[in-house]
Every structure is written in structure tokens, then in C-alpha cells.
Amino acid sequence: xxxxxxxxxxxxxxxxxxxxxxxxxxxxxxxxxxxxxxxxxxxxxxxxxxxxxxxxxxxxxxxxxxxxxxxxxxxxxxxxxxxxxxxxxxxxxxxxxxxxxxxxxxxxxxxxxxxxxxxxxxxxxxxxxxxxxxxxxxxxxxxxxxxxxxxxxxxxxxxxxxxxxxxxxxxxxxxxxxxxxxxxxxxxxxxxxxxxxxxxxxxxxxxxxxxxxxxxxxxxxxxxxxxxxxxxxxxxxxxxxxxxxxxxxxxxxxxxxxxxxxxxxxxxxxxxxxxxxxxxxxxxxxxxxxxxxxxxxxxxxxxxxxxxxxxxxxxxxxxxxxxxxxxxxxxxxxxxxxxxxxxxxxxxxxxxxxxxxxxxxxxxxxxxxxxxxxxxxxxxxxxxxxxxxxxxxxxxxxxxxxxxxxxxxxxxxxxxxxxxxxxxxxxxxxxxxxxxxxxxxxxxxxxxxxxxxxxx
Amino acid sequence: xxxxxxxxxxxxxxxxxxxxxxxxxxxxxxxxxxxxxxxxxxxxxxxxxxxxxxxxxxxxxxxxxxxxxxxxxxxxxxxxxxxxxxxxxxxxxxxxxxxxxxxxxxxxxxxxxxxxxxxxxxxxxxxxxxxxxxxxxxxxxxxxxxxxxxxxxxxxxxxxxxxxxxxxxxxxxxxxxxxxxxxxxxxxxxxxxxxxxxxxxxxxxxxxxxxxxxxxxxxxxxxxxxxxxxxxxxxxxxxxxxxxxxxxxxxxxxxxxxx
Numbered sequence: 001x002x003x004x005x006x007x008x009x010x011x012x013x014x015x016x017x018x019x020x021x022x023x024x025x026x027x028x029x030x031x032x033x034x035x036x037x038x039x040x041x042x043x044x045x046x047x048x049x050x051x052x053x054x055x056x057x058x059x060x061x062x063x064x065x066x067x068x069x070x071x072x073x074x075x076x077x078x079x080x081x082x083x084x085x086x087x088x089x090x091x092x093x094x095x096x097x098x099x100x101x102x103x104x105x106x107x108x109x110x111x112x113x114x115x116x117x118x119x120x121x122x123x124x125x126x127x128x129x130x131x132x133x134x135x136x137x138x139x140x141x142x143x144x145x146x147x148x149x150x151x152x153x154x155x156x157x158x159x160x161x162x163x164x165x166x167x168x169x170x171x172x173x174x175x176x177x178x179x180x181x182x183x184x185x186x187x188x189x190x191x192x193x194x195x196x197x198x199x200x201x202x203x204x205x206x207x208x209x210x211x212x213x214x215x216x217x218x219x220x221x222x223x224x225x226x227x228x229x230x231x232x233x234x235x236x237x238x239x240x241x242x243x244x245x246x247x248x249x250x251x252x253x254x255x256x257x258x259x260x261x262x263x264x265x266x267x268x269x270x271x272x273x274x275x276x277x278x279x280x281x282x283x284x285x286x287x288x289x290x291x292x293x294x295x296x297x298x299x300x301x302x303x304x305x306x307x308x309x310x311x312x313x314x315x316x317x318x319x320x321x322x323x324x325x326x327x328x329x330x331x332x333x334x335x336x337x338x339x340x341x342x343x344x345x346x347x348x349x350x351x352x353x354x355x356x357x358x359x360x361x362x363x364x365x366x367x368x369x370x371x372x373x374x375x376x377x378x379x380x381x382x383x384x385x386x387x388x389x390x391x392x393x394x395x396x397x398x399x400x401x402x403x404x405x406x407x408x409x410x411x412x413x414x415x416x417x418x419x420x421x422x423x424x425x426x427x428x429x430x431x432x433x434x435x436x437x438x439x440x441x442x443x444x445x446x447x448x449x450x451x452x453x454x455x456x
Numbered sequence: 457x458x459x460x461x462x463x464x465x466x467x468x469x470x471x472x473x474x475x476x477x478x479x480x481x482x483x484x485x486x487x488x489x490x491x492x493x494x495x496x497x498x499x500x501x502x503x504x505x506x507x508x509x510x511x512x513x514x515x516x517x518x519x520x521x522x523x524x525x526x527x528x529x530x531x532x533x534x535x536x537x538x539x540x541x542x543x544x545x546x547x548x549x550x551x552x553x554x555x556x557x558x559x560x561x562x563x564x565x566x567x568x569x570x571x572x573x574x575x576x577x578x579x580x581x582x583x584x585x586x587x588x589x590x591x592x593x594x595x596x597x598x599x600x601x602x603x604x605x606x607x608x609x610x611x612x613x614x615x616x617x618x619x620x621x622x623x624x625x626x627x628x629x630x631x632x633x634x635x636x637x638x639x640x641x642x643x644x645x646x647x648x649x650x651x652x653x654x655x656x657x658x659x660x661x662x663x664x665x666x667x668x669x670x671x672x673x674x675x676x677x678x679x680x681x682x683x684x685x686x687x688x689x690x691x692x693x694x695x696x697x698x699x700x701x702x703x704x705x706x707x708x709x710x711x712x713x714x715x
Contacts, residue, residue: 060639260612261561262521264530269566272530293524322642322665327658389655392522392647393607398638414524427652428523435528439514440480441651450510452482452489453459453496 007089007226014230021237025309028343032302034287037253044252047403052251057401061316064129067122071158074115075244081112081165085226095172098193099185110196113169116162117197123158130155137315140324142334147240147313154241160228168221169195171214173202180211243312247402250310253303254403259394262411268292268419290357293415296375297342298353300412307404308339317396317406323389330389332396332406338381339409345371377413387413388425459496460507462543474506475545475570477559479552480515481682487689488551488682494711495551495575501714502587506549512539518554521562523648530566533558537568551575551707553608553681554646560613574609576619576680576706583625583710590713596626602633602674604665604688605640606681619680622706626713631672641665645683666691670701677703 037044050056055072058065084097098105130138130151137143138151172193175181179190192199206214236242267289270282294300317332318324324331345351349371350362359375361368374380377387390410397405417423424432431441439446465472476499482492499506517532540548548570550556560572582588601623609615616637623630635641644654644661654660666688669677677692679685689703 258557258561258613260557260608264562264565265526268526268530272527272534275531276534292526320639320641322644322661323655323657325641326644326654326661326664328655330655385655388652389657390647391607391642391644391649391661393642394611395607395639395642398611411522411524414522415526416524418524419527424523424525425652428525428648431519431523431648431651432525432528435515435517435520435532439532440484441515441519442480442484444484446514447511449483449513450459450461450508452478452484452492453457453508453510455457455489455493 001092004090004092010226010230011086011089014233018233018237021234024347025237025242028347029302029305029309031298031343031346032300032305033289033298035301035303037303040256043256044254047254047256048248048252051254051401051403052247055401057399057403060399067125070115070118070122071126074112074119077112077115078165080108082229085222085229089226093184095183098183106194109169109193113166113195113197116165119158120162123155123162127152127155127159137319140315140318140331140333142331142337143313143315147337150239150241151313153235154239157228157232157235161225161232164221164224164228166198166201166221167217168225169193169198170202170205171218171221173198174206174209175211175214175218177203177207178211178214180214240311240313243310243402246306246310250306251403253306255303255405255408259397262392263408265289265292265415290355291416292419293417294409294412295377295416295420296353296357296359297339297346298357298359299416300339300376300409304405304409304412305339305343307406307408308336308343310402311336311340311404312402313337314401316399316401317404320395320399322391322393322395328389329383330386332410335382335386335406335409336404339376342374342376342381345374377416382413384417384423387417390414457493457496458500459510461510462507463510463512465507466543471544472505472507473547474504475540475543475548476506476508477516477548477550477552477555478508478513479550479555479682481686482551483513485682485686487685488705491551491682491685491705491707494705495707497711498579498582498588498707498714502582509539509543516555516558518558519648519651521558522646523651529562533563533566533568537563537566540568540570545570547571547573549573549575549578551680551682551705553606553612554683557608557612574613574615574618574680576609576622577615579706579710580618580621580625583622588625588710589715590626590710591715594626594713596623596628596676596709596713599628599676600631600672600674601626601628601676601678602631602669602672603636603678603680604633604643604669604684605636606679606684607640607642607646609680610640611638619678619706622710623678626709628676631674633668633672635668641668643681643684643687645687650683650686660691660694662687662691663694666695670695670697675701676709677701678706678709679703680706 055069058068087096088094129135176192206217273280274282289299313333315333321332349365349368351359351372354360359372361372376382387410392407397407434441434443438444478492481488515532517529521529548559556572556574603619603623643665677688679688685703692698692701
């Protein structure tokens with residue numbers, strides 16, 4: 001009874017706080033500019049099924065893909081067990097599905113146990129790879145401090161989840177062997193659940209222990225597991241690991257146009273129309289942006305912001321980026337991390353955009369004045385030098401397992417620099433002049449354009 | 457060299473099937489002018505009904521757009537769309553993947569709708585249709601060639617096989633680089649990088665790429681893009697291999713072997 005009440009309170013608090021955190025994230029994504037991504041649902045579902053459910057893009061690197069697949073499938077299938085744990089927790093029963101499902105129950109738990117062992121091996125492999133092997137993409141400048149710790153915390157939590165589940169199942173098996181199980185419909189019986197791993201592991205580890213010790217082990221396993229589940233759930237929204245949820249909507253809403261096609265912002269089209277036709281009346285759009293290009297996260301599309309929350313900092317983008325590979329400052333992963341960090345900063349300091357699109361501090365939040373002075377484009381986050389190095393080659397877009405597009409953000413920030421601040425390298429300024437005056441990026445007269453045909 | 461011009465054709469009330477979009481590099485860059493001439497040689501040889509805009513052509517706006525100057529891009533685009541629509545252009549062929557991408561993908565939003573074909577696809581189709589017959593054996597037969605994927609042809613538009621098919625038709629010995637097709641490495645010139653110095657780093661991108669190309673042992677690095685052509689040529693020079701290794705465009709190779 002007390003256990004049930006305790007569990008119910010935990011359940012409400014756990015999901016309640018998760019819901020609250022989810023709402024904050026949705027609020028942050030809504031900081032972005034509107035963009036319609038509702039067309040071609042068929043293609044979108046296909047992307048989601050292949051890329052998110054099917055892990056298609058992970059398989060460009062088969063070994064990590066298989067390890068990742070083990071954790072992913074284990075995670076999905078374990079949700080069945082989680083349902084039972086929740087029902088048991090509320091009702092005060094134990095293994096309530098077992099009498100209902102019979103042999104299928106044994107099969108399901110056995111399957112979960114095998115997946116859990118695979119996930120355990122994969123998690124250890126990932127810990128080793130992250131911390132002992134010197135994989136360059138896990139040791140770039142942006143991967144120190146919190147991002148490094150975050151990557152490890154998730155893996156530790158996964159290890160704990162698996163250890164607890166085997167404590168529970170193993171302890172239970174040992175109790176069943178002694179005819180002391182409290183499982184629904186099996187109390188007093190002596191035998192085995194027949195779970196693939198714990199029928200061996202349970203007696204091997206816990207055989208010969210007293211009934212009281214076994215009960216404690218089993219309960220530590222049960223409570224430990226569910227406590228880690230709630231911790232995990234509420235840790236996700238502040239972690240890169242949130243990709244396990246956002247990968248699905250993110251692949252659904254991914255760009256369907258060819259990668260080479262950059263957007264043609266409507267507000268610029270309106271301006272150009274007015275230049276070519278002075279009688280043209282630009283459409284009155286209340287949502288029209290205050291500026292050309294993007295200076296802060298509020299100038300980016302909501303999809304770019306969803307991208308940022310979906311990024312799991314795996315660094316596959318940066319490891320194929322030609323600029324990054326040759327030692328330049330640009331790292332597409334950092335672009336995504338900076339975008340997320342800036343959104344978090346806006347939320348933390350309750351900043352609000354004013355009429356001109358500048359951020360103003362919320363009332364009474366300490367440090368808000370300073371935070372309001374920052375923008376996504378600037379010394380704290382993405383610098384001009386990083387932006388300048390991008391070749392728009394789309395290698396990062398191709399490499400991302402969850403269809404994130406860093407090029408969209410880079411180009412929007414470049415647009416702001418060039419069109420609002422007239423800030424560009426001198427060579428780009430003369431390139432622009434040449435195009436304007438001669439119709440070519442080089443300083444050749446337009447009249448010579450056809451000379452090539454005169455030579456043999 | 458006989459190159460029909462749209463304005464002349466219009467004066468004769470002719471509407472050629474194709475516009476050959478030459479591009480700025482194809483018009484002004486001494487090296488890529490040779491590619492334009494090679495491609496025209498093929499078009500003339502096959503008897504393709506085409507014309508160029510000649511002096512009426514102007515930059516499509518790709519480098520401006522990618523540098524962030526959307527204003528200038530749209531000014532250029534609208535100007536070009538007006539010219540092309542005036543001549544009722546329906547199909548465009550171009551030897552520049554940047555022109556190809558922009559005309560194909562970015563002009564429709566501004567009112568320019570054309571069927572745009574990159575010359576590698578066009579050459580492959582001519583070969584497949586049996587319209588281009590190569591001299592017995594050909595001068596590239598059995599030669600070790602590596603193809604450098606242009607980002608704006610490959611990842612940007614999914615064209616990986618057409619240029620390789622052309623090389624196969626030349627009976628060349630195609631050697632792939634470690635990073636090819638979807639994983640291809642940029643030459644370093646896209647995104648308007650062609651027109652400025654690279655940011656500080658520990659290496660130039662084209663040097664990295666040329667090194668990879670040279671590692672295949674190929675005697676010819678095939679390209680299908682003026683920027684890649686320049687960058688790979690410079691990369692080969694960096695390793696002082698310009699005597700042994702040539703950088704050639706697909707059109708030049710086909711033109712050389714025409715029957």
C-alpha cells in the first residue's frame with residue numbers, strides 16, 4: 001500500500017516534470033520563424049520510417065550502427081516491460097502480465113533480456129570508444145566540459161538500467177527456485193520463470209542467499225530500475241540524448257528539396273519586386289522578419305531550432321566537413337550546439353524580442369542584461385570566421401543520421417552579415433561588384449564574354 | 457568555331473531545342489574556355505539544335521547567394537530569367553554544376569522554370585543513344601582515371617553515375633578515391649570560397665583532395681566542374697605532379713576521341 005502510494009506520487013512527479021520540460025522546449029522551438037513543412041506527407045513518412053525507425057543513415061558506419069541498433073531496439077522493446085512495471089507499481093502486484101500472457105510473457109521477457117545483454121555490451125563499447133579510444137570527433141574543442149560529461153552520463157544511466165533489471169529478474173528467479181516468489185499466480189510454487197538470461201544468471205549470482213536478502217535484491221532491482229527510468233526521462237530534455245524522441249519529428253519535417261537548393265526568403269523577393277517595378281505594392285505581412293538573414297535564433301526557421309534540439313553531438317558532420325578536416329574553425333556540430341545553447345540562454349534569462357528583433361531582458365532575472373547583449377552571431381556563439389569557412393558542400397547534411405541541416409543556419413547568418421552589416425571579406429566585396437558591373441565574378445568586361453568562341 | 461547565338465536564331469525566327477549555358481568560368485577562365493570549345497565541338501559533331509546567349513548571358517548568381525548576398529543573387533536571376541523567357545528557352549545544358557544547380561533548383565522560385573541538364577548527363581545520353589562514336593579504342597583506353605565528384609553535382613543533386621558512365625564509355629580504368637560519391641570531399645571552392653582566400657587552418661582543402669586523388673595512382677583526374685578543375689589543377693601543382701598527372705573535363709576527353 002505504502003509502496004503503491006509512493007510509486008503513484010513518483011509517477012505523477014516524473015511525468016509531470018517531464019511534461020513541463022517538454023513544454024519549455026516546444027516554447028523555444030516556437031521562437032523560430034514560421035515555415036511550412038506540411039507538404040508531401042508520403043515522402044515525409046517514408047523519411048521517418050527509413051531514417052528514424054530504420055536507422056538507415058547510421059549504417060554508413062556499420063560497426064557503431066550495429067552497436068547503436070542494439071541499444072535502440074532494446075530501448076523500444078523494453079517499453080513493454082515498463083508498462084508492466086507501471087501497472088505493478090500502481091496496483092501493488094508483481095508481474096501482472098504473466099498469468100495473462102503465459103508462454104508469450106516468457107518469450108517477451110527472454111527477448112528483452114537478450115537485447116539487454118547486447119545493449120550492455122554496446123554501452124560498454126561506447127564508453128570505451130568515447131573515453132579510451134582517441135576518436136578525433138569526440139575530442140574536438142566543443143566536446144569538453146558538459147558535452148563530454150553528458151555523453152557519459154547517458155551511458156552510465158543505461159548501464160544502471162540494465163544492472164537493475166537483471167537484479168530484479170535474477171533475484172526473482174532465485175526466489176522462484178526456493179518457492180518464495182511473490183509473482184502473481186506463482187506464489188508458493190517452486191520452479192523457474194525460464195527467462196533466457198536470468199534463469200542462469202540469477203542462481204549463479206544469488207543462489208544460496210537467504211529469502212530476506214533475495215527480496216531486498218529483487219526490490220532494489222525493481223525500484224532502482226524505475227527510479228533510473230524517471231531520472232532518465234527527466235534528464236533527456238537537458239541532454240543531447242533528447243534525439244531519441246526528436247529524431248522522429250525531425251526526419252518527418254526534414255527538407256525534401258535537393259540539398260543544393262537554398263531558400264529564397266520572401267521578404268527579399270518582395271524588395272526585389274519593388275525595385276524592378278516601382279508601382280509594386282509589397283504584401284503586408286505581419287509576420288515579416290525585421291531583418292535580412294539571421295542574427296539570432298529568433299530569425300531562424302523553427303525547423304533549424306528543432307534541428308538544434310535533435311542534435312546528439314555525434315560529430316559525424318564535423319568529421320566530414322572539409323573546412324574542419326583542414327583545421328579551420330568551422331564545426332557544423334558546434335553550430336548546432338551554439339543554436340541550442342542560445343535558445344536555452346533566452347529561456348533561462350526570460351529574454352523577449354522587441355519590435356526591432358533585439359532581445360530585451362526579463363524583469364528581475366540576474367544576469368539578464370548581459371544575456372540580452374548576446375546574439376547567436378557573435379563572440380559567445382558563432383563567429384564570423386567559422387561562418388566564412390563553409391563551402392556549402394553539404395557533406396554535413398549527408399552525414400547526419402537524423403537529417404539535420406547546419407548549412408541552412410550558416411547561410412542565414414551569412415545573409416545577415418552581408419546584407420545588414422555589409423560585412424564580408426574584401427575579395428567577396430569585389431566579387432559582388434564585378435557581378436553587379438560586369439555580370440561575372442571576375443573583373444572582365446561583359447563585352448568579352450563571347451570571346452571564347454573566337455579561338456580555336 | 458561555329459557557335460550559334462540566341463539573338464541571331466531569333467532574328468531567323470528559330471527556336472533552338474537547347475540553350476547551352478556557358479557560365480562565367482566557361483566564358484572567361486582560360487582553362488575552362490577549352491572545355492566550352494570541346495563541348496561545342498561535340499554538339500556540332502552530333503548536330504544538336506542549340507544556341508548560346510553569348511554577350512546576353514550574365515552570372516547566374518550562385519557565388520553571390522552562397523556568400524549571403526541574396527539581393528544580388530535575385531537581381532541576377534530575374535535578369536537572366538527575363539532573357540531566357542524572352543527566347544522561350546525550355547531546356548538548358550551547362551558544363552558547370554553551380555550554374556546547373558542554381559538554374560535547376562533556385563530559379564523556379566523566382567519564375568524561371570526550365571529543364572536543366574548537366575553536360576555529364578547529356579554526354580551519357582548521347583553515348584547511350586549511339587550518337588557519339590569514339591575512335592577505335594580511343595586514346596584513354598585502359599588509362600587509369602579517377603573521377604572527382606563535384607558537390608553540386610553529387611550530394612546537391614544526386615548525379616553520381618552519369619560522369620562515371622562517360623568514363624566507362626571511354627574504356628578507361630576507373631579508380632575510385634577513398635572519399636567518393638555521397639562521401640566525396642569538396643575541392644574547397646564551393647560556397648563562394650573560389651573567390652577568396654581560405655580561412656586559417658593547417659592545410660588547404662584542395663591539397664588534401666589532390667593528395668587523395670594522386671594516391672589512386674591515376675594519370676588523369678577527371679572533373680565535371682570549373683571550380684573543381686581549378687582546385688585540382690592547383691593541388692596537383694602543389695605536389696609538383698603536373699608533368700605526370702592531367703586534370704581533364706569529361707567533355708574534353710570525349711571531344712578528343714570523336715570519330
